[in-house]
Amino acid sequence: MTDINFKYVDNSGLIGKEEYKARLERNLPSLDRALKGEEKYKDTLGWHNVSLWAGEEWLEKYEETALRVRKDADALVVIGIGGSNQAARAVYEALGRKNDVEIIWAGNTISPYSMNEVLKSLENKKSVYVDCIAKNFETLEPGIAFRVIRNFLDKRYGDSYSSRVIVTFTENTPSWNMAEKEGYTLLPFPSNIGGRYTALSPICLFPLAVAGFDIKAMVKGAKDMESRLKSDHSILNVALEYATMRTMLKEKGKSVELLSYFEPRFFRFAKWWKQLFGESEGKEDKGLLPMDTSYSEDLHSLGQFVQDGSPMLFETFLNVTERESTCPLPSDELEDGFKYLDGKDFWEINKAAFNATLAAHSRRFPCLVLEIPRFDEETYGALFYFFQMACYVSCNITGVNPFDQNGVEDYKKDMFKLLGK
Numbered sequence: 001m002t003d004i005n006f007k008y009v010d011n012s013g014l015i016g017k018e019e020y021k022a023r024l025e026r027n028l029p030s031l032d033r034a035l036k037g038e039e040k041y042k043d044t045l046g047w048h049n050v051s052l053w054a055g056e057e058w059l060e061k062y063e064e065t066a067l068r069v070r071k072d073a074d075a076l077v078v079i080g081i082g083g084s085n086q087a088a089r090a091v092y093e094a095l096g097r098k099n100d101v102e103i104i105w106a107g108n109t110i111s112p113y114s115m116n117e118v119l120k121s122l123e124n125k126k127s128v129y130v131d132c133i134a135k136n137f138e139t140l141e142p143g144i145a146f147r148v149i150r151n152f153l154d155k156r157y158g159d160s161y162s163s164r165v166i167v168t169f170t171e172n173t174p175s176w177n178m179a180e181k182e183g184y185t186l187l188p189f190p191s192n193i194g195g196r197y198t199a200l201s202p203i204c205l206f207p208l209a210v211a212g213f214d215i216k217a218m219v220k221g222a223k224d225m226e227s228r229l230k231s232d233h234s235i236l237n238v239a240l241e242y243a244t245m246r247t248m249l250k251e252k253g254k255s256v257e258l259l260s261y262f263e264p265r266f267f268r269f270a271k272w273w274k275q276l277f278g279e280s281e282g283k284e285d286k287g288l289l290p291m292d293t294s295y296s297e298d299l300h301s302l303g304q305f306v307q308d309g310s311p312m313l314f315e316t317f318l319n320v321t322e323r324e325s326t327c328p329l330p331s332d333e334l335e336d337g338f339k340y341l342d343g344k345d346f347w348e349i350n351k352a353a354f355n356a357t358l359a360a361h362s363r364r365f366p367c368l369v370l371e372i373p374r375f376d377e378e379t380y381g382a383l384f385y386f387f388q389m390a391c392y393v394s395c396n397i398t399g400v401n402p403f404d405q406n407g408v409e410d411y412k413k414d415m416f417k418l419l420g421k
């Protein structure tokens, strides 16, 4: 069982304990509605019950398809943007390579330089496969990247190229039919889940299975978190605690939430988190701006602003509690000014920096802390489910629809006009 604990440290006096408790109680109906899943959102709640898209039969299907690719490939190009690639990338880049298949990410930019870099990285690969992921295959970035990669595969492998193509598209759409005609392998994009809530579905699980990750452990972590959250309708529900504190801080004038971490490996996870909360909450002139800081590096850039700048923000720390890496500092005869650290490990020094930062920043604003046991698949499964549910609860508290994103259509209209669509 992955234990994720929530606490807050407040030496600023901004939120009193009684005030917080009263608000938790007031928010209980918002929690209740989210835990049950509301009828009005039924077409977008496919993620709510993890077994729906990550039950045993599905996992077997993802594994079976992955095995075929894994046996032959040394590279899998994953084409997708936003919710269609961020969860898998967060796990892949945090936990490190598990086998000989390298995932190469494409379709998340229109930069010609980046597209060429992808092609360059494929030159030395012997056996390339592609997984093109799109709920709505009208999205420009994956659309044009897929065309470039198809062209590459066709040139290199000739007519048999289609056996190297997997698409994860919405069933019975024109793009699904096109893929079927071409003889590609098809995986369904869950029709009842929007992109940013698809971490526990083929969108994320299939490419991770190809790259050798333990997707069963990931699903177990998510299911355990689902049971934990759904069985607690009290003010101690951890998703409610987190959602309540952050929405209260917004009311107190804090408009920015920084997801802060002392493990740079969380960088891609933070990108996933920013999309989840940014697209879900940022509407009707509401929502916190989700940003992140990677410490200790950013203490030397943004730390000044966080401590003393415009009082617009608060922080949520991700703190990994179990030591899994060690790097002892070697002793040295040289008088380099760091004698006081002799015999210490990077782990201890990093923790000291975290505790000191928490102490200093919590004098300015309440700091929220999510304690996470370790970096592994099970933990990531739990984290994905936790934040998805916490986001739903937060949106219920502020009264916005967590599952739409009409605002992103505005620039697209202008862009399509410029491109002559």
Ligand code: PA5
Residues within 6 Å of the ligand: 081, 082, 083, 084, 133, 134, 135, 136, 137, 138, 139, 142, 194, 195, 196, 197, 279, 405
């Ligand atoms: O959460 C969402 O629905 C979006 O951010 C999508 O994930 C993103 O726009 C990519 O869409 P698509 O999978 O249709 O290419």
